[in-house]
Amino acid sequence: MFRRIRRGRTLALALGAASVLALAACGGGSGASASGKTFTVWWYEDAGNPQDAAWQDALKDFKAAHPNVKVHFERKVWQQIQDAGAMILNSKDAPDLLEYNKGNATAGAVSSKGLLTDLTSEASSQGWDKIAGSALTVGTYNSKGLMGPGKLYGIPSYGEYVSFAYNEDMFAKYGVKVPTTMDELDAAFAKFKSEGITPLAESAADYPAQHLLWGLALSYADHGWLNGYFGLKAPLDTSSDSPLTKAAETIADWTAKGYIDKKSSGMKPEDAWSLFRSGKAPITYAGTWMAGDFRDNIKSFKWGQFLMPGSGINPGSGGNIWVVPTKADNKDLAYDFIGLTLDKKRQDLMANAGGVALHADPADVSDPTGKMVNQTFSQLVSSDGLGLYGDWPVPNFYQVIQSNTQTLVAGRQTPDEFMKQLKTAYDQVQSTVGG
Structure with missing residues (x-):
């Protein structure tokens, strides 16, 4: 983060x-x-x-x-x-x-x-x-x-990435297919909302909502933009074409439509995970560090994962x-x-516990969750699809993004106001060490 x-x-x-x-x-x-x-x-x-x-x-x-x-x-x-x-x-x-x-x-x-x-x-x-x-x-x-x-x-x-975890049983019950485009993702959210179900379990009082923000930004980004962003090559772009601006606008839109509950602004990560584990929410956006937890604690339904549609770049890294x-x-x-x-012993052990190992032997990974997350991580690595995390460029950016994402989800801040807060913090450092 x-x-x-x-x-x-x-x-x-x-x-x-x-x-x-x-x-x-x-x-x-x-x-x-x-x-x-x-x-x-x-x-x-x-x-x-x-x-x-x-x-x-x-x-x-x-x-x-x-x-x-x-x-x-x-x-x-x-x-x-x-x-x-x-x-x-x-x-x-x-x-x-x-x-x-x-x-x-x-x-x-x-x-x-x-x-x-x-x-x-x-x-x-x-x-x-x-x-x-x-x-x-x-x-x-x-x-x-x-x-x-x-x-x-x-x-x-070890490695890690962030993706949507979804309730396969609820998707089947309501005739929702796994989204592969942003339009399909919006349609999935709309279908669940029409059935009286808030589709996305989220926590904006802590890191999950800013993971969602960054995942959305990456869906609109390319590696050229990423290199400039992490390399502090220029002041932060807050134009309407900026991936971060588009991400902030998407979160505001999803909250306005009820896809994200405004009460998420006061929820902690465990609150969101609990909604998903209990079957009350069909989707959540979580890192692979939660895969073992979901494997061990979800007993009443089948679950799977899908990546954020868009550019093919997703939050994740070593x-x-x-x-x-x-x-x-x-x-x-x-x-x-x-x-x-x-060493091989620990890498294989990690993978079979549901973690993402850097060089586990695929033949020695028997755990289904371990296979799923390690195969996806391998695909992201081979396609140059790991987009790191958005709070990394400057000191204290984690706190700046987290607090303002919380305000954005609560509906107390516009996307433009959100971007101005990020720009102030980013540009203060960029002007001294970037370029």
Whole structure:
């Protein structure tokens, strides 16, 4: 987030400076222990999700391979790292390894401050660059902290994308076919609305609605526009032809037609997911981090997924990244653990848990949900169809987009007013580091 966002995670309240220091201190640092070294690793994946399952398995093998090393693992929440990442990394108590949020405003910002270890040569010698391939884009930043050609500061071990999840039984009951064009999507929404059903379960009090905004923007975009947007090549285009303007207008239109409930402006992600799981809403727009949840918790109907119609570009990328703080005490141990998360055992495990692996063996993926999401991700990669996330270009853009998308869905802001707010935040940074 857009993950950022990552998305689907329980968010904590923003941390003050005192709380940040306490957070870092409670990690225990990466100093020596009675049995030798202490390896400290943090991540914020939900317990039991595909990434967590694979990484917990990696921890078991890591401990077996390093019997004299004390392993100190802590589960954080996404918002802690989003809000306090720079202060954590700049602390003497920084962990040896942590999952970090990708994008110019997060990993890019801290890499430009010298807070992350350059992993370029390590990735080459370990073969991580061949395993992760183009997914390494999310860990590569230049001296200004802009994603793209530059040094490698983060290693993803999984992939992700956002798509519509839909209730196959409700589609069949009301004679709705899976949309392949925007007109067909609008017609599907209209059919459900005519039956007294709000078609799209949405959350605008948090990240899902801005994922929808970005998905719509990408449906109108091409790679030329994307390169300019993420590269801060020019001030933000707010004309009527801008993909973002069209996306804002579409959301306003869908809300006015009742396809999105205005009450969504006060709903959290779990509220939207619950509406979909319960069969009260036939469609939701969710990332692959929810695929395992839907597989495990939807028992009363069959569900599937379809991509946003339009250009063929969809929100998605390599997953959030492993970073090694410059101040880490045990970088060699961090490299060992990264390697375990990228090996065949963990990649296959992740895929069979419903996650998107970077190089799982298709022959070893038996889980139907795992097959579905990994095949779609592979198709998006091969077609250059991963459009990253719209909040990445500038610091604090996540908060700007989220708060204004919430206001847009609530009907308290016009698309023009929405775009003016985004332009102010984007142009302030573009004028100093872009071009």
